[in-house]
Amino acid sequence: MGPGPHCVVLLVVLNHRLTSRCVLAALVHAAIGTGALAADTSVVAEGTASSGLGIGGVGVWTHYAGGPDRNAAIRVLPSLPAVPPLDTPEWIADEDPIGRPISFLTPSGVVADEHSVYAVGTIDFADHAMRINRLTGDVEWAVPVPDAFYDSWSTPVLDLATNTLIVTTDDSVIGLRVLDGSTRWQTTLAEPVVNASPVVTSDLGPRDRCFITDFPLGASGTGQLYCINIDAFHETDNPHLPGAIVWKADLIGQTSGNSPAYADGTVYVACAGPVTPVQGSVFAFDATHSGPGAPTPLWRYDNTDDAGFFGGVCTDGGEVFASSYTFSGDEFGANTVCLDAVTGAQKWSAPSNRADTTPLVTRDRVFVSSGIAGFGSFPTVQAFDRATGTFLWDLAVDSWDDINTNGERDPGEFVDAGGWTLQPLAITTTGKARLVVGSMPASAPFGFEPSDRLVVIDASWDGTSGWPQLDEATGAGSAPAFADGWIFTVGPDGVYAYGPGGVTP
Numbered sequence: 001m002g003p004g005p006h007c008v009v010l011l012v013v014l015n016h017r018l019t020s021r022c023v024l025a026a027l028v029h030a031a032i033g034t035g036a037l038a039a040d041t042s043v044v045a046e047g048t049a050s051s052g053l054g055i056g057g058v059g060v061w062t063h064y065a066g067g068p069d070r071n072a073a074i075r076v077l078p079s080l081p082a083v084p085p086l087d088t089p090e091w092i093a094d095e096d097p098i099g100r101p102i103s104f105l106t107p108s109g110v111v112a113d114e115h116s117v118y119a120v121g122t123i124d125f126a127d128h129a130m131r132i133n134r135l136t137g138d139v140e141w142a143v144p145v146p147d148a149f150y151d152s153w154s155t156p157v158l159d160l161a162t163n164t165l166i167v168t169t170d171d172s173v174i175g176l177r178v179l180d181g182s183t184r185w186q187t188t189l190a191e192p193v194v195n196a197s198p199v200v201t202s203d204l205g206p207r208d209r210c211f212i213t214d215f216p217l218g219a220s221g222t223g224q225l226y227c228i229n230i231d232a233f234h235e236t237d238n239p240h241l242p243g244a245i246v247w248k249a250d251l252i253g254q255t256s257g258n259s260p261a262y263a264d265g266t267v268y269v270a271c272a273g274p275v276t277p278v279q280g281s282v283f284a285f286d287a288t289h290s291g292p293g294a295p296t297p298l299w300r301y302d303n304t305d306d307a308g309f310f311g312g313v314c315t316d317g318g319e320v321f322a323s324s325y326t327f328s329g330d331e332f333g334a335n336t337v338c339l340d341a342v343t344g345a346q347k348w349s350a351p352s353n354r355a356d357t358t359p360l361v362t363r364d365r366v367f368v369s370s371g372i373a374g375f376g377s378f379p380t381v382q383a384f385d386r387a388t389g390t391f392l393w394d395l396a397v398d399s400w401d402d403i404n405t406n407g408e409r410d411p412g413e414f415v416d417a418g419g420w421t422l423q424p425l426a427i428t429t430t431g432k433a434r435l436v437v438g439s440m441p442a443s444a445p446f447g448f449e450p451s452d453r454l455v456v457i458d459a460s461w462d463g464t465s466g467w468p469q470l471d472e473a474t475g476a477g478s479a480p481a482f483a484d485g486w487i488f489t490v491g492p493d494g495v496y497a498y499g500p501g502g503v504t505p
Helices: none
Strands: 010-014 017-021 035-037 073-075 091-093 116-123 126-133 139-144 157-159 164-169 172-177 183-188 209-213 224-229 245-250 261-263 266-271 281-286 299-302 313-316 319-323 334-340 346-352 365-370 380-385 391-394 425-429 432-438 453-458 469-474 478-483 486-491 494-498
Touching: 116 164, 116 486, 116 494, 126 164, 209 266, 224 266, 261 313, 266 313, 281 319, 319 365, 334 365, 346 380, 425 478, 432 478
Parallel strands: 073 425
Antiparallel strands: 010 017, 035 183, 091 494, 116 126, 126 139, 157 164, 164 172, 172 183, 209 224, 224 245, 261 266, 266 281, 281 299, 313 319, 319 334, 334 346, 365 380, 380 391, 425 432, 432 453, 453 469, 478 486, 486 494
């Protein structure tokens, strides 16, 4: 699955310091034509249809970080526990229907409808998309897909209206029927996708769309945001085949891991910006635009810090949030920003640890899973006041008790959770807020591999009182998904499911 170790590490000299990063690349350009291949002219619901409860109904988890807004913060009914017990997984999906073992090489996530969980893993050294029964953990089908470029950790997305699982891998965007994994449509992009996950709309009538960013090959390349049709062809209402590229818009410089978010007719997306000086931007585009040509951005925000955005954005309550990544500095060397969703005006910018994750926003706090082992940084979770951006606490620093008085954070002396590739989840019920996030595996501290440990944290912690860790589980911890009181998460050797006893997933 990809060359060399689980990523291609390229050396980049920034600020006179030699650093490494998985996907800031300067390689040979290999543009491939765009267009829909093997597209259905009619898209109809079929198979195990979901009623589309949405994140508000907590019955499905359709996107990386939850829903199209990319804000993995949910409220659940008082009848359900805030977090299911993590003593023992209800099931582990670790082999395909004919008994071949499944492994996961990257910190990707899963998505879920009312009946199934979907993931992309590795079987016999080749990437496969798969459907897993939510009740039993049995893998019901697994179909080969192109191997991920640079061991990308893109997570698929579910289009519930057409019962389609959309997988982005290498330079392909593939719509698979959830019934049997057969290809509904397939589109080739001009460049591959690296670490970005697609977003789909569900409120644009007969013109719903999928949005994804690519990864430009070459240091001077410019990334693009693609708008892809996912609805049935109609001569006047929607004159595009399923899988056809409706438009694509140039962003500013590099794009890697820039998962778009969507709300109320607008798609939001960030980019890393030029290689030098590194200064990321956030854009808003009209998602209803149908061409010809790309729409002009509704607004563009340029980071006030010299830092690029290498992750997704989230939107909540009329605001857009993004966290940047820097290649030097300490745990406050990057920044997290809050923008007005209508105008793009900056409401606040707060120093934060470097991150490729999407910020997580609750009613009164913003959480950022961030940091890498080394290069002046460390894995952690940081919390900020939502209204002002005021720093509240750093999990690794403020939970630390130097038991052996050696002046170093040793294992067991602090809550070890979070990191630049580990997307968190927040669950609130009856006033209790819980943060669920993986931790960096000791065998792979740089974050390019799946987490093998899941940690539950008191999200209302004040940063000073008591021990904020409430529970933990070993085996898996990457990008936890939540549906009907169950948590589904990826580990090196399979997908793990944790359930609240007596509740059907």
